[in-house]
Structures are given as C-alpha cells and as structure tokens.
Amino acid sequence: MVAEGKCLARHDNMVIFVAGVAPGDVVDLRITRKKKSFLEAEPVHFHELSELRVQPFCEHFGTCGGCKWQHIGYDTQLYFKQKQVKDNLERIGKVPLPEFDPILGSEKTRYYRNKLEYTFSNTSWLTKEQIQSGQEFDRDALGFHIPGRFDKILDIKHCYLQPDPSNAIRLEVRKYAKEHNLPFFDIVKQVGYMRNLIIRTANTGELMVIVQVYEDRPEEMQALMEHLAVTFPEITSLQYVVNAKGNETFHDLEVICYKGLPYIHEEMEGIKFRVGPKSFYQTNADQAYELYKRTRELANLTGNELVYDLYTGAGTIANFVAKQAREVIGIEYVPSAIEDAKINSQINNITNTTFYAGDMKDILSDELIARHGRPEVVITDPPRAGMHEDVVQKLLQVHPNRIVYVSCNPATQARDIEWLSEKYDVTRVQPVDMFPQTHHVENIVLLTAK
Numbered sequence: 416m417v418a419e420g421k422c423l424a425r426h427d428n429m430v431i432f433v434a435g436v437a438p439g440d441v442v443d444l445r446i447t448r449k450k451k452s453f454l455e456a457e458p459v460h461f462h463e464l465s466e467l468r469v470q471p472f473c474e475h476f477g478t479c480g481g482c483k484w485q486h487i488g489y490d491t492q493l494y495f496k497q498k499q500v501k502d503n504l505e506r507i508g509k510v511p512l513p514e515f516d517p518i519l520g521s522e523k524t525r526y527y528r529n530k531l532e533y534t535f536s537n538t539s540w541l542t543k544e545q546i547q548s549g550q551e552f553d554r555d556a557l558g559f560h561i562p563g564r565f566d567k568i569l570d571i572k573h574c575y576l577q578p579d580p581s582n583a584i585r586l587e588v589r590k591y592a593k594e595h596n597l598p599f600f601d602i603v604k605q606v607g608y609m610r611n612l613i614i615r616t617a618n619t620g621e622l623m624v625i626v627q628v629y630e631d632r633p634e635e636m637q638a639l640m641e642h643l644a645v646t647f648p649e650i651t652s653l654q655y656v657v658n659a660k661g662n663e664t665f666h667d668l669e670v671i672c673y674k675g676l677p678y679i680h681e682e683m684e685g686i687k688f689r690v691g692p693k694s695f696y697q698t699n700a701d702q703a704y705e706l707y708k709r710t711r712e713l714a715n716l717t718g719n720e721l722v723y724d725l726y727t728g729a730g731t732i733a734n735f736v737a738k739q740a741r742e743v744i745g746i747e748y749v750p751s752a753i754e755d756a757k758i759n760s761q762i763n764n765i766t767n768t769t770f771y772a773g774d775m776k777d778i779l780s781d782e783l784i785a786r787h788g789r790p791e792v793v794i795t796d797p798p799r800a801g802m803h804e805d806v807v808q809k810l811l812q813v814h815p816n817r818i819v820y821v822s823c824n825p826a827t828q829a830r831d832i833e834w835l836s837e838k839y840d841v842t843r844v845q846p847v848d849m850f851p852q853t854h855h856v857e858n859i860v861l862l863t864a865k
C-alpha cells in the first residue's frame with residue numbers, strides 16, 4: 416500500500432500503481448497510463464483475494480470516490496496510515512525519529528462527517544451494464560462527482576458519512592425537485608435550476624441546510640424553503656444562494672438566510688465555534704477534538720507562553736489553547752475566516768488572542784515579531800502543500816522552543832521537517848485518523864529546539 420491509497424506491484428522491474436485492490440490480491444491488470452518511471456493500472460480479473468479484505472458496506476463502493484478503503488478492515492486501515500507517516504518521515508524527512516505514538520483511531524468509523532456537499536446534475540452516471548441494457552434510466556442525480564469526471568454525478572441512495580437527518584434531507588430535496596419539475600443543472604450547457612445542496616450537522620444539534628440554484632425564481636424558492644422548513648423543523652439555519660457562475664463556489668456570493676440564524680455552532684470543552692455558510696470547520700468534529708487535545712498536550716503550555724498559531728483557519732486551535740497560554744497570535748489567508756476567529760474569541764470571552772489575515776510569508780514578518788515578541792511555541796497547521804520555504808526560513812530565524820506541526824499531508828510535512836532539522840529534533844510523532852474508510856491521515860510532530 417503506497418501513496419493515495421494505491422497498491423504497488425512490479426513487473427519487468429517496472430513499478431505499477433494500482434487503485435481498487437488490496438495488498439495480497441492476485442490480479443490481472445490492464446495498464447491505463449505509461450510514464451517513464453512508473454505505470455498505472457486497473458484490475459481486470461481477480462485470481463485470489465487478499466486476507467486483508469472485508470465486505471464493503473456501501474452499495475456505491477467502487478463507483479463513488481468517497482470511501483475508497485471500505486474493502487479493508489479498520490485496524491488494517493490504521494496500520495497502513497501509520498506506515499504512510501513513517502515511510503514519508505524516513506524517506507523524505509531523513510531525520511532521526513523517536514518511537515511513534517500509536518495512531519489515534521476514530522471511535523466513529525461511519526457517520527463521522529459534519530458537512531457534506533451534494534451536486535445536482537441532469538447527466539447521472541450509468542454503469543456499463545445499464546448502458547448495455549438499452550433501458551431508459553432517470554438521468555437526474557443528486558450526489559457526488561465520479562472521480563476525475565466534472566460532468567458525471569453518482570445519484571446517492573444512502574451515504575454512510577454524515578449522521579441523520581442528512582440522507583433524509585437529500586432524498587426529500589431530490590423528490591421535491593422532481594415532483595415540481597425543477598430542472599437539475601446541466602454543467603456542460605450551463606442550464607437548469609437546482610445546483611447544489613450543503614448539509615452541516617453540528618455536534619450541538621444545530622443543523623444548517625443551504626440550497627444553491629442557478630437563477631432567481633423567488634416563488635419557486637419560497638415554496639421549496641417552506642417545504643423544507645415544515646418537513647424538517649430541526650433545521651436551525653435554512654439558507655439559499657443564487658449562483659449564475661460557471662462553478663459552484665459561492666465564497667463571493669450573498670447567502671440568504673430564509674429561516675433561523677445564518678450560522679450554527681460547534682462546541683469543544685464548552686468553547687463555542689460559530690460556523691457560517693462560508694466558514695471552514697474540521698469535518699470530523701469528534702476527532703478534531705482529539706487532534707486539538709493532543710496538539711495542546713504536545714505544546715506543553717503552562718499559561719506563560721506566547722503562542723503563534725499559523726494557518727489558524729477560523730481560529731479554532733488558537734481559541735482552544737488560549738486559556739493555557741499568555742497570548743495567542745493567529746494568522747490565516749482567508750479574511751472571512753479571520754472574522755470568524757475574532758467572533759469565536761468574543762463569544763467565548765477569550766481576550767488574549769490577536770488575529771491577522773494575509774499570506775503567511777508576508778504576515779509572519781520581522782515587524783510582526785517585533786510587535787508581539789518571539790513565540791516560545793509555534794503551532795502550525797498548513798494546507799496540503801505544506802509551508803512555503805520562506806515561512807520555514809522565518810521559523811528557523813525566530814527559533815521558538817517548540818514547534819507543533821499538524822499536517823494532513825505527511826509528504827509535505829516530511830519535506831518541511833527536513834528543512835527544520837537544521838535547528839530542531841523530532842521528539843514526538845502522533846498520527847491521527849480523521850477520515851476512516853479513506854487513505855487520508857493527519858499527523859502531529861513535536862519539534863524541539865536543539
């Protein structure tokens with residue numbers, strides 16, 4: 416099992432990456448892509464199935480891009496996730512490593528997400544058998560993109576990722592749109608009405624639903640909103656967006672709140688986090704709590720430290736650790752996330768945080784450090800691309816006592832750690848599983864100044 420959840424095979428000294436198999440399967444492969452140094456292939460015939468396999472529980476497994484590791488038992492998934500972290504730190508990081516803390520598995524391995532986003536399409540995905548049968552099928556779909564296909568949507572019957580009433584809401588919106596002849600969007604021709612449905616189920620019980628449509632049809636929207644409000648009185652934030660752009664992103668559009676409040680709250684240790692329609696919040700809230708607790712523990716705060724929380728998003732980690740620190744500085748690219756971060760401090764009476772919006776390599780400047788002082792502790796949680804080299808250089812120059820590096824991409828984390836190893840030792844490694852049934856793994860590394 417190697418990167419991106421693919422398996423590795425060899426033939427004539429050539430490396431072949433294969434998706435949709437398990438280590439130990441004996442299969443015939445068809446080569447789908449040839450590169451100079453490797454090949455990619457798909458299985459065409461299974462001779463023997465691996466002992467690591469289990470029966471996938473979802474009818475959409477194999478077609479849907481969502482939970483590609485359902486055919487492997489959860490303990491085995493955890494084993495491979497931990498191994499992925501180790502391989503990256505050894506091969507890319509090339510630094511001396513302590514013994515790893517065992518990966519923190521997720522208690523919930525199904526229904527663990529608090530946010531799902533479904534797309535409407537008038538060109539649903541059909542299987543080869545369906546096409547060959549010559550029968551007519553309903554081509555309207557509400558579900559997920561087929562991996563690698565921007566124009567094909569898999570109509571989802573039941574999704575195991577988000578708790579109730581997520582499935583019921585999706586099915587009801589689909590049924591209503593069909594019954595009322597609201598056309599599902601055609602992404603190629605850019606015509607239709609129903610575009611996208613977002614459901615957010617917070618751990619406080621609050622529930623947000625956002626319907627995205629292509630054009631302004633006030634009467635139809637009013638009727639749809641009213642229907643949802645009556646059918647699901649538990650919705651605490653019912654919203655819609657009119658989006659006539661070529662794509663589904665709506666960060667630059669007005670989101671209209673039809674019923675309830677324009678936001679919901681997540682909660683951790685009594686700290687409330689306000690989550691608006693455009694806000695980012697970790698999608699596995701229970702595991703986010705475990706991740707943050709471990710991050711705080713490794714930061715080893717006594718209440719006297721100045722902490723910089725880099726890539727702070729909506730200030731979640733910054734606010735979570737604020738009580739145990741003297742002062743926390745949070746930095747993040749997205750201005751609306753920084754607005755959320757400030758609100759999250761206010762509503763929790765946290766007064767020792769300061770937030771800045773902008774590109775990390777510009778904001779983390781000598782001037783900022785002169786203003787706030789040299790941090791004893793830096794917590795950094797960059798996007799998948801890792802930290803910009805200038806940011807790493809700045810950290811080496813500022814030289815905090817401890818850096819707690821949280822990452823969703825062990826490869827870029829390992830690269831950055833190699834750079835940081837000039838002045839830091841890796842003293843703890845704690846992988847965390849935020850996304851059961853997928854190959855994704857989160858990892859926390861504690862770096863201690865040499």
Ligand SMILES: C[S@@+](CC[C@H](N)C(=O)[O-])C[C@H]1O[C@@H](n2cnc3c(N)ncnc32)[C@H](O)[C@@H]1O
Nearest residue numbers: 726727728731747748749773774775796797798
């Ligand atoms: C993995 S998220 C971390 C979120 C946050 N720590 C949390 O747990 O909710 C990475 C964050 O980095 C921000 N980001 C990406 N590139 C950035 C940059 N160049 N400068 C500052 N922030 C950036 C993203 O907007 C995103 O909020």
